Amino acid sequence: TPPESVSPHTLCSFSSCSSWLPQRALLRGSHWQSSLLTPRTSLPVRAQPKKKKKVDVKREQAQKDRMKKKLRKLEKAAPELIPIEDFMTPMKYSDSSRVRSLPEISPEETERRVLLLKKWCLFKQKQDEAEKKAIQTLVESQQEALKELRLESEELYQAAILRDEGLFPFERDGPSYTPPLPGYDPPEGRCVDVTKVYTQ
Amino acid sequence: GVLLTCYRSHRCRPTHGIGRYKYLLPKEAPKKKRERIQMKEINAGTELEYGDINIQMTSYDMCLVEHFAQYVHRLCNRLSIRVNESYAMPTKTNEVLFLEERGSKMQLDAVLTTHQRVIQITGLSSTFAPILLEIIQSSQPEGVHLAMKQHTEADFKSRLKSRPELEELLAQMS
Numbered sequence: 001t002p003p004e005s006v007s008p009h010t011l012c013s014f015s016s017c018s019s020w021l022p023q024r025a026l027l028r029g030s031h032w033q034s035s036l037l038t039p040r041t042s043l044p045v046r047a048q049p050k051k052k053k054k055v056d057v058k059r060e061q062a063q064k065d066r067m068k069k070k071l072r073k074l075e076k077a078a079p080e081l082i083p084i085e086d087f088m089t090p091m092k093y094s095d096s097s098r099v100r101s102l103p104e105i106s107p108e109e110t111e112r113r114v115l116l117l118k119k120w121c122l123f124k125q126k127q128d129e130a131e132k133k134a135i136q137t138l139v140e141s142q143q144e145a146l147k148e149l150r151l152e153s154e155e156l157y158q159a160a161i162l163r164d165e166g167l168f169p170f171e172r173d174g175p176s177y178t179p180p181l182p183g184y185d186p187p188e189g190r191c192v193d194v195t196k197v198y199t200q
Numbered sequence: 201g202v203l204l205t206c207y208r209s210h211r212c213r214p215t216h217g218i219g220r221y222k223y224l225l226p227k228e229a230p231k232k233k234r235e236r237i238q239m240k241e242i243n244a245g246t247e248l249e250y251g252d253i254n255i256q257m258t259s260y261d262m263c264l265v266e267h268f269a270q271y272v273h274r275l276c277n278r279l280s281i282r283v284n285e286s287y288a289m290p291t292k293t294n295e296v297l298f299l300e301e302r303g304s305k306m307q308l309d310a311v312l313t314t315h316q317r318v319i320q321i322t323g324l325s326s327t328f329a330p331i332l333l334e335i336i337q338s339s340q341p342e343g344v345h346l347a348m349k350q351h352t353e354a355d356f357k358s359r360l361k362s363r364p365e366l367e368e369l370l371a372q373m374s
Contacts, residue, residue, distance in 0.1 A: 068373075070369060074363065079363070080361050081359055081361070082361050083290075084288045084289075085313075086288060134335070135335060142327060142331070146327070162326060163245070163249065164329070164330075169349040170346075170349075171345070174340050177342060190297055191294050191297075194293050194294070194295050194311075200361040200363045
């Protein structure tokens with residue numbers, strides 16, 4: 001219950017009354033007391049902590065609401081993909097003033113180039129066909145083996161066609177032109193990662 | 201003045217709808233808004249089939265890795281293996297510093313950029329998987345590191361930008 005406020009006029013009128021009143025008038029200094037007859041309760045003592053509790057709770061609630069609102073707003077924004085630097089042309093290449101003029105090619109040279117292109121096409125075709133054939137033979141031999149296994153025993157066949165959990169993850173480094181040099185002493189150094197970090 | 205009986209004729213007047221023409225034009229597709237990048241459901245696969253698999257090709261040479269990725273993609277198309285996605289991972293830049301022989305200062309040797317391309321396939325049968333692996337390995341060029349892993353949510357999250365404010369708020373809330 002909020003303390004009743006008493007106007008200063010009533011205070012003055014009370015102070016001018018009978019003898020016992022001046023003591024009360026002194027006590028009447030605080031305006032928390034509504035009437036002279038009621039004993040002074042501990043209302044003013046309670047007022048301070050109550051204020052703290054209420055305002056704290058309200059403030060905390062408001063803070064939490066603000067945070068939740070902020071969170072909802074941030075979550076609403078869709079996550080973005082990191083832009084790929086490979087696909088962004090640097091500015092210096094977009095300068096259209098640089099034009100390359102190609103040199104004149106003699107007819108023998110064009111002839112040679114065309115024949116070379118045809119030879120290359122043939123080579124690639126043979127390579128591709130060989131690959132297709134390799135895949136086909138692999139698949140065929142695998143199917144034949146599985147067929148034979150099925151005739152041998154059904155349960156082995158079922159176990160064979162289950163997927164291999166140990167196959168993935170699989171990693172392999174590409175082949176190198178030359179083997180590593182024996183007894184090579186590399187200089188001291190370190191690698192620093194300077195990749196640009198994008199934040200949303 | 202004389203107040204005429206002002207009644208506003210709209211649908212009853214004879215020239216109602218005289219300017220209409222939009223209904224005669226062919227229906228145009230509704231304008232597509234930029235779609236939210238959402239993670240597609242990760243297929244776990246069955247006993248006889250593998251689920252979503254990422255073929256990751258990493259190299260310092262961008263052209264080589266791009267061409268190899270194109271080759272692998274075309275190969276999968278030819279072998280009727282379903283390709284979910286084919287994307288590029290963000291480029292990593294490394295500065296290589298080395299210590300001079302007669303000196304104490306680190307000198308910049310080179311700036312290397314690592315490029316990675318990923319092809320996501322699904323529905324690979326267990327009998328065909330080793331054959332595919334063999335074919336890809338036989339045509340693997342020099343300097344290209346090949347990795348085949350199962351697709352996880354972490355792989356998808358690594359493509360997205362980091363949101364430090366959101367993470368901070370979440371840490372504060374909990």
